[in-house]
Each structure stands twice: as C-alpha cells, then as structure tokens.
Amino acid sequence: MRLLGLAARRLAASLPALLLILIGLFLLLQLAPGDTVDALMAQMGGGDERIATELRVFYGLDLSVPARLGQYLLRLVQLDLGYSAIYGKPVATVILERLPATLLLMTASLSFAFAFGAVLGVVAARRVNRWPDTLISTLGLIFYATPSFWFGLMAIVVFSVHLQWLPAGGFGDVALGLTGFAAVLDIAKHLVLPTLTLALIYLAISLRIMRAAMLEVLTLDFVRTARAKGLTETRVVARHVLRNALLPMITLIGLQVGTMLGGSVVVESVFTLPGLGRLAYESVVQRDLNTLLGIAFVSALLVIAANFIVDMLYARLDPRISSGG
C-alpha cells in the first residue's frame, strides 16, 4: 500500500512535466513543414489531390489545432494513445511492438555499464594514482569521448565485416526460424554490439562516478572508524565503503534512463534494431504526431518508473530515507 502510494505520488508529481511535453511537442510539430499526408504521399509514390484531401479528413487533419489538441488530450485521459497514420495501427500496438527491443537494449546496456563501471571504479579507487587507476581512468575518458555511432560503425567493420564474429545488425535471424534457447542465443548475439555501443558512454560515466564516490567515501570519518577497528582493507571496502559509494551510482541510473532513450535512436539506427528510438526518429520524419506523442508519453513513463525503482533501491540501501519519508 505504501509502495502504491509512493508510486502514485511520483506519478502525480510528474504529471505537469508530462503535460508540458505533450502539449509542447504537439504545438511544435504543427510548425513543421508538411504533415503526415505529405509523408504518406511520398511513401506511396504519388497520387492526386483528391486522395490527399480524403486522407487528411481520414486522419482528422482538417480540424483546427486546438480542436485536435483537445481531442488528443481527451483520448489520453482515457489512456487511448490514438491511431498511427503511417503504421495504420493503434499507437499503443505500434509502440508495444517496438518496446521489447529497446527495453532489452537499455536494460542490457545499463546493467553492463553499471556493473562494469562499478567494478572498474572500485579497482581504480583502490589503486588511486597508480597504473591500474591511470589505465582505467584513461579508458574511461576515451570511452566518454567516443561518439557512440562511430564506435558502432567501427565495431561493425571489425567484428562483423573483418572477423565475422557477430551480426552487423537486426534483432534476430528470423529466417532460421529458431525457437527456445537457440532463439534467445540468437537475439543475444545480435545485441552484443548494440549493447556495447550504447553502454560505452554510460560505462565511462558510471566508472567515473564510482571512482569519485569511492574516493569520497574513503575519506569519511566512519571509514577511519572502521579502520581503527582493525578491519582488513577488503572488509572496510566491502562492508563500509561500497554500499555508501553505490548511492550516487543509483541516483545516476535514474538520471540516465531518459538520455539513454535518446542515445538508442542513434544506436538502433546504426544496428537497424526495431526499437522505440528508431520509431521515434521515423515518426518525426513521417510527421506521425500520434506516434511521436505516444513515444514521449511512454518514455516519460519509463523515466518515472526508473526513478521510482531508484527511489525504492535507495530506500532499501539507505535507512535514513525510509525512516525520514
């Protein structure tokens, strides 16, 4: 019950931002040159004016902007995301089709970045200013500075073109008609490069944060207390430093879910993954307003959900939060 209340509170607090986003995007896209029917005409390869006019009526584009905005919001209140002009399906269906790839990619990248970032950060902090630290920190900086799409392209050149170890793109080899474990393995193989590509910058960030947090925590009084107790350094780090140093890392996750979706636009484009990021890009190009707004809505929900999970984690890790709230 308390959990539910907390979730509801988070949601309520995010509503104004969500509304701002939806209305802002709606109005912004009205200024774009061309509408979804123009995009459709281009896709169809032409057609006469009558078809265009009929399509505009069919998609409700003949109504005034405030009327359409009002309609959209009204439908949204009933949790109806509307109908996608370009895909010819309800937006909810279109998004649900694309969600798994993105979620999988984001979860994999985030876990990878978080886990390896934490480990590398700890190693660097334990050997601060010695060669392992220098090496890890330099790597972190280089990872941070690498444009993800470029890394993806180069990874394709190396691992797909020359070594031919991993597929260059896609989300699974449908032609093979795999099922069960083989299919999972196949998807995993397809996700290796995209995951690495997307995770790269987050790996750099989380290793940096982890290292800094470790160093920060290492200077705190209770660590000195722990040492004064005669604990081994390993135990000091494992029992006292690590958990405290994880707190900023967890905050980081919440902050990065939003940007990660943006990053997946590029990565999904490089690896031709059927995900939400590419859908977003396509819906912008195709002026598919309903789909774009739907994605904004879903991504906002994702961010809210991620922050909620972060809150939960934080409360579990930090007793001060749970008793204070």
Added chain:
Amino acid sequence: MQFLRAYARNPAALIGAALVLAVLAMGLLAPLLYPGDPLSLAGRPLQWPGANPRFPLGTDPSGRDIAAQLFHGARVSLLIGFSATAIAVVIGIGIGALAGFYGGIVDTLLMRVTEAFQTLPNFLLLLVLVAVFGSDIKTVTIAIGIVAWPPVARLTRAEFLSLRTRDFVQACRLQGLSDAHLILREVLPNALPPVIVYASVVMAIAILLESALAFLQLSDPNVSSWGNLIGLGRNVLRAEWYVSAIPGIAILLTILGVSLVGQGLNDALNPRLAGR
C-alpha cells in the same frame, strides 16, 4: 596565477589543453592550408589515404579532400561546441539562478519546465526541432543549446540553493543590498566554478549531438562538419571505412581534450579534490 599554476601541475589537464589548442590551431590554419571551399570537388571520389599524394587522408564519396574537410570541420565543431554551450549555459544559469535564489513557486514552476525537458530524451527533442526549423548550422546550434541546458539549470539551482543561505549572502541582505546585487555579485561568482567545469561536459555533449545529427544526415550539408563526413562514410563503410574512421578519431580527440580540460579546471578550482 595560482589557478594557472595549479592547472599546470596536472599533466592530464595539460594534454587536454594541448588537444584543444591543436584543434583550435587546425581551425585557424584551415583557410591557410586549404584555401577555397573544402566542399568543392577535389578529385576522383574514394581515393584511399596515401594513394594520391595530393590527398594524404584520401577523398570522400563526393570527391572532396578529407584532410581539407577535417581542418575546416575543426572550426565547425568548435564553433558549434562553443556557441551551443554558451546558449545552454546562459539559459541554464538564468533559470537555475532564479529558481534557486527565489525558491517557492518560482522554483516549482521553473523546475517543472526543466523536468519536462529532462524527461523527454534530449536527442528526440533535437530531432523534432531540426525537423521543424530546418537544419542550417545556426538552427542546429541553437537547437543543441536548447536541449542541453537543463543539467546546467539544475546544477546552478543546487549551488544557489546552498549559497543563498550562506552567512555572507545573509550579511549582504542585512546590509540592504538588492536581490540583483545578491544574485549577480555575491552568489553567482561563487556558483560559477562548478558550472564552468560542467560547461566542458556540455561542450562535449554539444559536439557529440551535432555529429550524431550529421550522422543521420540531419545537420547542415553546406558546412564541412566531421559528423557529416562520418555519415557520408557510412554508405561506403564496408570497403572505404577510412572515410568514417578519420573524422571519428578527430571527434574523439576533441572531446577527450575538452573533457581533460574540464577535469583539469575542476581539480584546479577544487584543490581538495585534486587527484580524484
């Protein structure tokens, strides 16, 4: 002076400064070394680096000299980086300062707007802005500035929140000084160092965002940006991968330089944390 000395003690920061200066020099030397339009047809397309002594870095799919584009691209990347950062920092500081200094309803309103911007993935917003307002270099720069300000605002706000109740600010209140004085003379100078350090992050992000846009062929095609070159190279990636690889390394080194400078600034500004 003391700051400079602290900065110069840090070898990584010096490497960073050297990288940034090198890119700057590339940009400044571009018109001397490669006079004329870097986008003009220079020779047969897709000549490998070294294959033709005239083109040490080869030619791209449109028959343009990659070296010339690389040098001219340095100007574009830095220009976009600096301008977009300036825009983001000005917006961010403005909003963050007002929200942090006044708190209450002002803070709530401004932070809701900031949240909205942060909830929407910034690259997505950038795509929309470019689709709506076109992709010439000015629009792209402004659009990047518009999507990059929220973290600056949050940082500034946090600094202002902690500084506005500091004793020296309170003392100034008691001296009868105006809010404008408090914000501009007392709080802002003390809030700036972390913001300046963060500006290097914004700049790195700005350069990355522009190159990602260019990679998707959504940036200004009339300037020789590194991202454009990577995007062009994508079509010939399998055989002529150098077209993408070369500008990618340039971006990497530039951002590396900017990050190192940022880190050096941070260490020099917060000596307590030096060596972290």
Added chain:
Amino acid sequence: MSLLEIRELSVALPAGADRALALDQVSLALDPGEILCVVGESGSGKSVTASAIIGLLAPGLAVVSGQIMLAGEALVGQSPEAWRALRGRRIAMVFQEPMTALNPLMTVGAQIAEMWRAHTDLNSRDITAHSLAALTEVALPDPEGALRAYPHELSGGQRQRVMIAMALALEPEVLICDEPTTALDVTTQAQVLALIRALQQRRGTAVLFITHDFGVVAEIADRVAVMQQGVVVEQGPAATVLSHPTHPYTKALLAAVPALIAPPPRELAAGSVLTLRGVTKTYGSPGMFRRRKAVKALDAVDLTLRQGATLGVVGESGSGKSTLARCVVGLLPVDAGDILIAGEPLPHGRCAAAGLVQMVFQDPFASLNPRRRVGDQVAQGPMALGTSAAQAMAEARALFGLVGLEPDAVARFPHEFSGGQRQRIGIARALAMKPRVLVADEPVSALDVSVQAQVLELLRGLQARLGLSMLFITHDLRVAAQICDDIAVMQNGVVVETGPIGEVFAAPRHAYTRSLLDAVPGRALFAA
C-alpha cells in the same frame, strides 16, 4: 617502562604545507590506568599524534623518525597487517564527530559486532551477547533497541556512547580519544566525560585524551602534555601544569580561558532598544506530499535588550537561540509575536532595516564572500544606502583600524586573513551600517581560545567606545560571563530564566540553568 611510549616521533607534512613537520621530536609516555591529556590549539599536531599511534596517518603524512613502543613492541615499521591486528584489539580510538564516525547504512549492532568478527572466532550468538553487554556498559537507555538502530536514530551523545562501547569492546590496553566531547552539548559532554573516566578506572585502561579545552583537561586528566606547532612544550601531572605552568605558551592558553564568574554589573542608561514579545516560530509546516513533524523553535519568547547593554542568550543546540538571532535581524519571518527595535517593528524594506540591526556570524570562513575584496564587502552596505563610494571606502578603512586591522587590508581577499581577523572584518562590516542593535551569533565559537579572548576583548572595547547594544548568542557560559550584562537561558524554544548575569550565575533559579552551570568543565579549577 610505560605501556605506550612515543620516542622523539617526527612526522613530515607534504611539501608545500606551512611547516615541514607536523610532529617534531614528540616524546610522550602513557602508563596503564592513566589518562594523559594532550592539549593544544588547532594545528598543534595533537590529532596527528593520535593518528600516528594507531597507524592511520592521513595520506601525505609520514613518520620520518622516532618510534612508538606499545608494551615494549616497536610499532613504527610494522607491516600493515600487524598494525591492523593491533588496532581495535590493543589500541582503540574514539573520534570527535559522533555524527559521521558511524556508518549510516549499518545498524549499530552490526558495527559493534565487527570488532569481534575482525579479531575473534566467536559465533554470531556470542557476538550479539557481547555487543549487548558492551552497550549496556556505556549506559545506553535501551541497549537492545540500540543494537537494531541505525546511527541516525540516535542522538549525538548516544552515538558517542556507542563509539566508546565499540572502542572498549575488546578491552584494549590503550584508548585514544580524539576530542570526543567537542561536538557535544555541555551537559552531554559532562556525562560522556564521566563515563570515560568510570570505564577507564574500572578496567585500568590507559587513555590518551586529545582536547583543546582546558576545562576538559581539568576534569579528566592525570597528566597533561601541551603541544604547540608540533612540539610538546610542556608536560607533567595535571595539577602541576594547570596551576603552575612553566612554559609561556601554556600560561597564555590558561590565561585565555575565560572565568565563569561575571564581572560586576556596569552602570547603564535606562531604556530598552530591543523588545521581543511573544515571539513564536515553528519549522516544518505540513507540505502537500510530505508531512513533517512541526518543531517549535521559538515558543512565546519575551526578551528585552537594554540600551547600551549586552544580552546573552545561552542554551544548548536546538534550544532556538540561533533562530532567535535570525528572527531579530529579519532573516526569518516570525509566526507570531512582535520584535520591536526602538519601539518600532522592523521595516520591510531591506535598506531601512539595515541601519537598525546588523549581525556578526559564527563561521568566519562562511561569512565573507571569498571572491570579493574585504573592503568592498564592508563598503557596499553604506553605498547601497547612498553613501558615495569614496566616502564608504574611507569609512571602511577607518573601521578596519577600529577593529584592529591594517586600513590597507581593505584591498585584500578573505583567504588572506586568519579566522580571528575575518571575524574582525565581520564586525567592521556590521558596524559600517551604524546599527542600533548588533546581533552576534556565536561570534567566537569557531575560534581558538587565545583568539577568542582577543575578539571578546575587541567587542568589549567597541561597546564601551560606541555604546553598542548587543544581542550575544553563545553556547559557552564562560564566554557569556565575559561580555554579557544580562542573560537569557533558553531550552527547547522557551526562555527559562532571565536576569543580570551576575545574579543568574550566582543563584540560578531554574533547574536547567543549574545543570548547565554544573556541567561547565573545569569549573572548580577556573572558578577564580
């Protein structure tokens, strides 16, 4: 042979520090069952001594010569593993800050249990039993509850008891206490000191007690070592050193300790300049989503500051005295009641209020803008009220002279000044506005005792010369005794007793006032 012997120990500071050695040929000896107080001002090297003994010197510090012997065993040069086995088991330590010395994410029980886990093979049940016993011994009210509690659920005094229980868990031969009571309120400090003394006597532990406070020394020490700039300048039995110091530094330090007896009352003109009537302030109004417990920081406070007098407001942390100061200067709005300066409520306009009341802040490092010249910071107030820049700067220079600084120092930046000097600048800044009332919020608490004396002297002198009316907030009854004409004792937002300071100190009427006075350390020694 002593239990713990420090022989000519020298510890180097990192290059670029203000001196080469943190410790210079320090020799100390500690016998079983003895409490040795190492006393000195900040920077004297007393904490470095403690760290060196336990083998946890801060990064950058290194022993360059000398030896530490524990029961005949040389410690300097031991392997890290040998040091580790020693720590907690044979030498234990209690730190200054109870708020940060415990891991916030672990229960108290788990943190105490680590002592046995690290050094013994006991099973969990035995460890729990031992932990409980340890907490019981330090007289925590609910030891079983405390085991399960997280540090933030305990008060500062309770945490310090946990720290002591933890330090003594394995019955170490040597206990090092690094300013263990400095962060505590005076009554809690008295209790903790008593506890340490009692435990030490019961177990015969040797205690090395680091402090800056001669009052505490007088309460607890068997022997005293006085340190200055990394050198032990004097050591000997407590009674001897305290009553017959030989080294001039020791003498100066002792002389700077303020007496608790108030000077005879001064002649003052009639009439009051500041009146508080029923002032009430509540923190933590319920928000939309987050319900906080409302705390009454001020509860119907009535006070009067006489013209030209100093009204001291004393109390422990949380008593509301700082809130009171901020309400009086208008930095915090009050919920109810009136604050009248010269019979009028404080005007809303910042400029109009500026000439009526000014404030001197506690922390000399936080109260000046580090990025602006100090002269500008003093002169900007009058300039905001319309004084020309040249005249304001001239006044600032004059004020600098008045507060005992070089007039030319106006062009310098805050970091070029020491804490005491900054506090002088803060006073100059307040005086520049020529206020009717000066509110001083713990103006000397952050200063070393010798500097403290100088600043108090300055304030007294200024008051005499300028006829200042001062509201003086402090937690230190000794300081209050030095400067106040009247005194108000606050507890939990309520003024429990007011009156001329001599009367209140001589014959406290309220039980709380009595307990405060009783808890002042070294009272017996420094009474005269």
Added chain:
Amino acid sequence: MNGPTRREALLLAASAIAAPGFTAMPAFAQETPKRGGVMTVHFATEQRILNPSLQASTGVYIVGGKIQEPLVDLDSAGNPSPVLAESWESSADGKTITFRLRQGVTWHDGKPFTSADVQFTAMEMWKKILNYSTALQQFLTAVDTPDAHTAVFRYERPMPLGLLLRALPDLGYVSPKHIYEGTDIRANPANTAPIGTGPFKFVQYERGQFIIAERNPTYWRPNLPYLDRIVWRVVTDRSAAAAQMEAGQILFSPYSSLTIADSQRLGRDPRFEVTTRGNEGNARTNTLEFNFRRTELADVRVRRAIAHAINIPFFIENFLGDFAKPGTGPIPSVSTDYYPGADVPQYGFDKAAANRLLDEAGFRRGAGGLRFTLRLTPAPWGEDIALFSTYIQQSLSEVGIRIEIVRLDAAGFLRTVYREHDFDLATGWHQYRSDPAVSTTVWYRSGSPVGAPWTNQFGWQNDAADKLMDDAATEVDPVKRRALYADFVRLVQTELPVWMPIEQLFLSTFNKKLKNTGNNPRWASSSWHDTWLDS
C-alpha cells in the same frame, strides 16, 4: 537515413510494353527447378499497408504481390498474360470491357474467388482509394457480374483496352470482398495481414523486423510455387543490408536498395548478380527543377548556363558507375515508341559557355567571383540524389553561383517544393511510366493544382507546350503522336523548365542461388511463383 526507395515507387508495368528495351531477355539454361527453401528478401521501405489494391508502390508490391494477384500480369516478353482473368475483350465503342475470370481459385481463407470480389475491389478500391488508379478509373461507372466468373467493366468514356491491360498488372490487384465489405477499408486489419489468392500465404508481420509468407498448398497453378517460404527482412540501413547479403542472410535486394559502392562491390563478387534485368519497365531520370519565381531562373540563359556548368558524364563515371547514362530529355531512351533520339537541344559541359550566358543575362561576378546564391532542395530519397546535389553545388560554384543545400525530409520536401514553392532549385527523380501522358507531361503542363507532387509547380507556362501535350494525349495515330512528342521534347529542351540529365534503371542484387529471377519486366513486384532456390 530512411529508405532510399521510399518514393522509387511506382512500377506501372505497362511501361514494359512501351519499352521493348528488355526484349533481349537472356535465355536461361534449363535447369530442373528444386522444390523447397526459404527466400530472404531485403525490405527497405516499410509501408503503412501491404495490400496492393489500396496502395500502388514498390514497397507494397514487393510483399503484397506474392500474396494477392492482379487480373493480368506481364509475361517474359512483356505481353499481358492471364492471371485471375483468363481472357478479356472490349466492346467496339470501348465503353465495355469484359473479363472472364479463372475458375476454381480460392482465397487463402478457403472462400472461393468470384466476380463479386472483382466488382467490389474495382468500385471501392481502384476507383476510390488506389493512387494513380483513381485517375485511371475515374470514368468507370459500374462492374456487372452476370455470373460468378464474368466481370463487365462499364465506362462513361471509351477506355482503350491496351491502356487498361498495361495498367492492370500494377493497378489490378483483387482483394476479397468478404473481408472488406462493410468495414472501414482504410483501417481494415487485412491491410497489414493480407488475404489473397497468390502463391504465398501471409503468416506474420513484425513491424520493423520481418514479414513471413509461406507456400500456398492450394495454389491454382499446379505444383507451384517452388519455395516453401519467403521472409522479408526489414533492413533500413543499406550498408547493413549489403552485409546481410554477403552473409547469405538476404538473397535478393530489389530497387537499388543497396549503396552504390556496395552494389559495385557485390557486382564484382561471383556469388552475386547485380543487374537491371527485371526492372526494364522502370526507368527514371534525375531532375533539376527551376523555380521561375526567382528572377534569375526565369531567364532561360541562366537555366542553360547551369546545365552547361555541370559535367554529367564525369558525374556518372565517378559517382554512379555503370548503371546510369546521360539523359537527353524527359522521354528516356528505353521508351522506343516515343524517344525522339538525341537530336534535340543538349547542354554539354562547357564552363565558358555557362559563364558567357550568365554574363549575357546580366549576372556578372561580384565580390569573390560570386554571381548569386541559390537554395537547392534535394529530395531525401536516393543516394544518387544526395550525391548529385553535392555535385551541383560543387559545379555551380565554379561558375560563380553559390548553392546552399536545404535538407528536408520527405514530408518537408513535398510541402516546401510542390505546395509552398519555397525553393530555388530542386532535384529528385522523374519516373517514366510507359507513356509520356501518364506521369511525364504533368511535369510541364501548366495549371496543375497547387500541392500535387511531381507536377509543374515551377511557375512555368508555355502555351505552345501545353497545346502539344494536349494534342498528343488525344491523338490516336501513333506516328503523329510520336511526332508531337518529339516536338514537345524539342521545345522543353529549348526552354528547359526542368532539366533531366541522367537516365537510370533500378538495380536488383541477386544471390546466384536464386533461379528464375528477373524473368519479366516487373519481376520484383511479380508473384515469384516459379522462382526456386538452388541449395
């Protein structure tokens, strides 16, 4: 970028008839077809729907053309061949056309195929919704169904049988009435899960990933098809598609969907065949469109100067490779019936002439050698368009015209150029569809409604040209008609309202394991019932 072939849309198969360039169809060594196997196909341009009776574009045919069937298709010689219609005849006045339908054909859901399906599709889809067909069928008044296997089309005005038969392979796909009747046709779920009579049955469509169709065991052609299954893999990234071709994950990539570099590379690889074979019906020209609202461009000397300034043979040789050739006008050389030959005004590369013409027009070089600046809006489809726009920019800067490329997405391009006319130069493709009257003269005829894409929105009007176009459209004598179009080409090549300097056919890339490929002029769109896979 989004699909290069988004708009490389229409393959009005009729073009094949008028374009006998393909007649030298290579004779295949007769191998014994093998049964079975999965054919994987590159699907670069995902469409809103898959039903070819509702949308005429290559992206629909490439999938829907295997599942649904037209009344008529083209044989290997490019002649109409019966599919769902077994025979046809026209009344003497041309107002009644009767189709005898094939018997014993069933829909994939088991229901029989009847004339009611043809009637419903023609009246509700071809006449009302299907693009290009709405114009073709605008005078269709009714389809009578005297029996279950006869459909009689009745027209208000005469409909030449030849024209209809040319159009029907693309615009004559039949949809099942029992699925669509009484529903909102545009939103019918069968639009993305089509039900047809074709050799393959729709199985699954995962948007953004793949489409699967499997062998129809009850297909009316006995023992066909050979393939077990077709999988279309959605690969929008062209380089990735080439990689998948090389890895054998894709066996066929249609409609120039690979990058030029990859096409050339795969063409040298013995495992693959890169060819225009099977795309003979599908010629296009690159365009350079001038906006006459710009005073500079309204001057014919400036337009000619621009054409003179661009070295087309160099561009083709260095950027496009072997599969393109210089164009000579709006009617491409594959259209032998109407191609007037190269004997019309041409604008070869001649920088001096360009400079002279510009000087004569009064646009002398100013500061920095600059005459004036123009905005060039390239269509966002096709790598060659992007390359061409860059090349135009490079070339024109040599004669003192600065080009600013304005990059727009598809919707923005159509809106900006054809509705808002907010451009100076535009470049894209003109698709030639069998007869100049279908989709070529609209580029020149004045009076086109504002907003109609790929029509004369340039502000050019020439009464002589309008008259030539109108006369030719109604001229029944082929010889006279050919002469009229020759005059037309001569005139527009003189006036140059749109310059069409490059002629191309689409490329198909096959894995050579695939057999019986490219054996008709609209092969990628056709049903693949006889295609087989050599293991």
